[in-house]
Amino acid sequence: xxxxxxxxxxxxxxxxxxxxxxxxxxxxxxxxxxxxxxxxxxxxxxxxxxxxxxxxxxxxxxxxxxxxxxxxxxxxxxxxxxxxxxxxxxxxxxxxxxxxxxxxxxxxxxxxxxxxxxxxxxxxxxxxxxxxxxxxxxxxxxxxxxxxxxxxxxxxxxxxxxxxxxxxxxxxxxxxxxxxxxxxxxxxxxxxxxxxxxxxxxxxxxxxxxxxxxxxxxxxxxxxxxxxxxxxxxxxxxxxxxxxxxxxxxxxxxxx
Amino acid sequence: xxxxxxxxxxxxxxxxxxxxxxxxxxxxxxxxxxxxxxxxxxxxxxxxxxxxxxxxxxxxxxxxxxxxxxxxxxxxxxxxxxxxxxxxxxxxxxxxxxxxxxxxxxxxxxxxxxxxxxxxxxxxxxxxxxxxxxxxxxxxxxxxxxxxxxxxxxxxxxxxxxxxxxxxxxxxxxxxxxxxxxxxxxxxxxxxxxxxxxxxxxxxxxxxxxxxxxxxxxxxxxxxxxxxxxxxxxxxxxxxxxxxxxxxxxxxxxxxxxxxxxxxxxxxxxxxxxxxxxxxxxxxxxxxxxxxxxxxxxxxxxxxxxxxxxxxxxxxxxxxxxxxxxxxxxxxxxxxxxxxxxxx
Numbered sequence: 001x002x003x004x005x006x007x008x009x010x011x012x013x014x015x016x017x018x019x020x021x022x023x024x025x026x027x028x029x030x031x032x033x034x035x036x037x038x039x040x041x042x043x044x045x046x047x048x049x050x051x052x053x054x055x056x057x058x059x060x061x062x063x064x065x066x067x068x069x070x071x072x073x074x075x076x077x078x079x080x081x082x083x084x085x086x087x088x089x090x091x092x093x094x095x096x097x098x099x100x101x102x103x104x105x106x107x108x109x110x111x112x113x114x115x116x117x118x119x120x121x122x123x124x125x126x127x128x129x130x131x132x133x134x135x136x137x138x139x140x141x142x143x144x145x146x147x148x149x150x151x152x153x154x155x156x157x158x159x160x161x162x163x164x165x166x167x168x169x170x171x172x173x174x175x176x177x178x179x180x181x182x183x184x185x186x187x188x189x190x191x192x193x194x195x196x197x198x199x200x201x202x203x204x205x206x207x208x209x210x211x212x213x214x215x216x217x218x219x220x221x222x223x224x225x226x227x228x229x230x231x232x233x234x235x236x237x238x239x240x241x242x243x244x245x246x247x248x249x250x251x252x253x254x255x256x
Numbered sequence: 257x258x259x260x261x262x263x264x265x266x267x268x269x270x271x272x273x274x275x276x277x278x279x280x281x282x283x284x285x286x287x288x289x290x291x292x293x294x295x296x297x298x299x300x301x302x303x304x305x306x307x308x309x310x311x312x313x314x315x316x317x318x319x320x321x322x323x324x325x326x327x328x329x330x331x332x333x334x335x336x337x338x339x340x341x342x343x344x345x346x347x348x349x350x351x352x353x354x355x356x357x358x359x360x361x362x363x364x365x366x367x368x369x370x371x372x373x374x375x376x377x378x379x380x381x382x383x384x385x386x387x388x389x390x391x392x393x394x395x396x397x398x399x400x401x402x403x404x405x406x407x408x409x410x411x412x413x414x415x416x417x418x419x420x421x422x423x424x425x426x427x428x429x430x431x432x433x434x435x436x437x438x439x440x441x442x443x444x445x446x447x448x449x450x451x452x453x454x455x456x457x458x459x460x461x462x463x464x465x466x467x468x469x470x471x472x473x474x475x476x477x478x479x480x481x482x483x484x485x486x487x488x489x490x491x492x493x494x495x496x497x498x499x500x501x502x503x504x505x506x507x508x509x510x511x512x513x514x515x516x517x518x519x520x521x522x523x524x525x526x527x528x529x530x531x532x533x534x535x536x537x538x539x540x541x542x543x544x545x546x547x548x549x550x551x552x553x554x555x556x557x558x559x560x561x562x563x564x565x566x567x568x569x570x571x572x573x574x575x576x577x578x579x580x581x582x583x584x585x586x587x588x589x590x591x592x593x594x595x596x597x598x599x600x
Contacts, residue, residue: 057469083471095469097462100455103267108459111452112472120453120480125271127452135267148270170470 008071010035010204011087011174016055016065018228025051027228029065033174036201040219041208044248048228049208050092053176057089058082070173084113086173090163092182092208098152102143102162105151106134109169134169141165141195157188164196175199177207181214193218216240224248275450284529288435292428300427305539306434307495312519312531313438313445314488319517320526321449322481323461324373325381327513328389329489334508336362336490338396341409341503349415351433355494362490363483370482374475377464386510393508409503423499430499437495438532441488446528448484457481461526518557522564524571533572 009032016029025048033039041049054060056067058079067075069087077085097105110130111117125131138147141161146154151162160180167175180196181189189211196205197218209215215222215236222239224231232242239245291302311333318324336358343354369388376384396403403409416422421429448454456477459467467474497503506512515538516531523534538557545553568575579585 079468080471080473083469088471089469091466091469095463095466097459097466099462100458103270104455105459108452108455108472109470112456112470117452117456117472117477118480120448120451122452123272123275123447123450124452124455125268125275128268130452131267131271147267166466166470 009033009068010070011056011206012068013056014066014068016052016067017063018051018055018060019063024228026055026062029055029230031223031230031233033204033206035173035204037204038197038218038220039204039206040215040222041206041225042210042212042215042222043225043231046227047225049225050178051228052225053089053178053206053208056176057087083170086171087176088167088170088172088174089176090167090178090180092178094156094159094163096151096159096162096166099150101148101150102138102154102165103131103134103147105162106137106165106169107131109166110134113170137165137168141168157184157192160184160192161195168199172203174204174206177205179208179210181209181211186211189214281529284532285439288439291431296426296428299431301539301543303427303430303434303499304496305535306431306438307492307499308516308519308539309532309535310434310438310441310495311489311492311516312523312535313442313528314485314492315516315520316525316528316531317445317448317457317488318481318485319520320528320530321454321461322457322478323377323464324478324482325378326385327382327517328385328387328510329485329516330508330510330512331385331389331392332362332366332486332489333493333496333512333516334392334396335365336493337497337503337507338403338409338493339490340494340497341412342402344412344414344497345409349413351414351417351498354414354498355437355491358494358497359487359491362493363487365490366486367479367483369486370479373482374478386513389508389510389513393505393510396508397505403503403505406505408505412497412501412503414498414501423501427499434495434499437491441491442528442532445488449528453477453480518561521571522561524568524573524575524577527571527573527577530571530573537572 012032013029016026018026029052041052043049051060055062058074058077062075065075066073069082069085072085074082074085074087097108100108107124107130108117110133111124111127114130116127116130135144135147138144141164143158143161143165146158151159154162160182164177164180177196181192184192193214196207199205207219219236221234222236223233224239224245226248231244231248232239234242288306291299295302311329314332315326315329318326339361340354340358343357348354372384373381397405399405414423417429417433423429449457456467456472459472460474460477464474493507496507519534519538520531521534522537523532524530537560541557541560542553545556564571570577
């Protein structure tokens with residue numbers, strides 16, 4: 001753990017504030033994500049978890065504070081520019097391309113990353129490298145068998161995996177997963193999280209998840225948010241021993 | 257079965273197979289030659305169909321592929337039509353360079369417009385394109401010194417095509433000229449939609465939010481396809497001017513923008529052939545029905561449009577694809593497919 005802590009953070013926020021009118025959704029958020037760590041972001045509904053992801057990815061503008069990616073201040077950049085620098089998110093509700101096949105969708109993401117998506121005079125199939133890469137990503141997420149089906153025909157769990165496949169195709173440094181297993185049956189969600197934890201150690205992962213079994217099994221560190229603030233941050237052992245966390249989750253049995 | 261065997265052959269093979277020419281496509285293009293033999297008295301109508309099909313194809317690129325709605329696409333058609341006409345009126349009647357001029361002029365206008373277009377979607381786009389179309393119509397109307405205003409542009413005289421082929425009264429030259437251009441620009445479009453750029457356009461149509469989240473250059477893509485589409489519409493307009501040797505304000509009319517949208521939706525947007533099929537049905541129906549009753553010819557078109565939208569949301573081609581894609585149909589035709597080596 002010490003080793004990880006001493007390495008420079010890949011993604012960090014400083015004094016991030018955001019409110020909608022009188023509703024404070026983020027207050028003085030300070031986070032430091034070192035490389036390769038699997039972070040879980042937990043907290044009751046309305047704690048501001050998704051808002052935090054929206055702030056970090058540029059979908060929302062903070063009222064004040066800074067976001068740094070690899071030491072560079074990205075607070076003023078638009079979402080596309082952040083993606084090109086390696087800060088990628090997935091969505092809590094599937095946000096896919098219904099009439100594209102998984103192979104087409106992931107290839108699209110690879111082509112955009114490589115800048116080949118500007119060429120209009122050569123057929124896609126001539127780009128063997130891009131297609132092979134897309135296919136390999138799909139294979140690593142157990143989607144190879146359905147890679148030529150239309151996305152809308154895929155099972156829900158497969159669509160959740162495709163969410164991650166699309167994110168991986170952009171070669172992320174930091175991957176923010178907003179409830180990657182939302183709506184997936186429990187037995188399948190374990191499989192999904194195994195796929196997530198076996199991602200390359202170059203990728204820093206922050207995921208929002210309500211299933212505490214999964215969180216404590218798979219996260220190397222945990223951040224607890226309540227009411228737009230960070231309550232506590234630490235290892236799973238520290239978090240489970242923390243009396244304040246117990247208090248927050250007392251009665252919130254639905255999440256446990 | 258075909259999909260599994262293709263999957264085994266590698267991911268490229270499957271996409272490559274989609275890119276291949278199908279027998280039905282070859283049949284379609286051969287059939288476009290039929291008017292020369294079967295209905296030589298209708299070659300003028302045939303060239304109108306080819307020009308309208310090209311116009312519809314240009315709209316399909318933005319609407320069917322990139323999901324950019326437009327209710328003012330006649331602006332580019334009309335701009336190209338006037339560009340070709342004005343060039344000819346002022347002494348340069350060479351058709352091919354005139355057409356190039358029309359395409360570039362409309363493309364340039366499209367490029368300027370695209371900066372606004374790329375920022376909006378849906379209803380806002382409809383209103384912007386509609387307003388822009390009306391604006392251009394009024395501009396052409398009031399600039400009588402240039403466009404001839406409501407009287408139309410007089411004095412358009414085309415030189416023989418390639419210095420050899422006169423534009424005859426029967427529309428013989430007009431049809432093969434229009435048909436060749438339609439075919440060439442169709443080839444370009446077909447290439448384009450199967451390219452990485454075409455894939456990104458479909459991504460924009462399917463989910464523009466997600467495109468942002470994967471770092472796509474959506475706005476640059478939109479600007480590019482809008483320019484290409486505008487140039488293509490301008491070439492269609494230029495063709496109309498050159499083959500009819502006249503330009504009226506009708507080329508910029510709102511009705512034309514609406515008709516081309518109807519044609520595309522009728523035939524099936526996002527299928528490349530949809531606008532072509534739609535143009536054939538629409539113009540032949542207009543020709544036939546207006547013979548029966550010149551005033552109410554739009555009535556059957558209206559009925560057809562309602563029926564198609566209600567029962568075949570993907571247009572006529574979409575409906576056909578659904579039927580031919582069904583298991584039952586596949587089983588029926590599988591024995592016929594063997595000769596093409598399609599069956600596993």
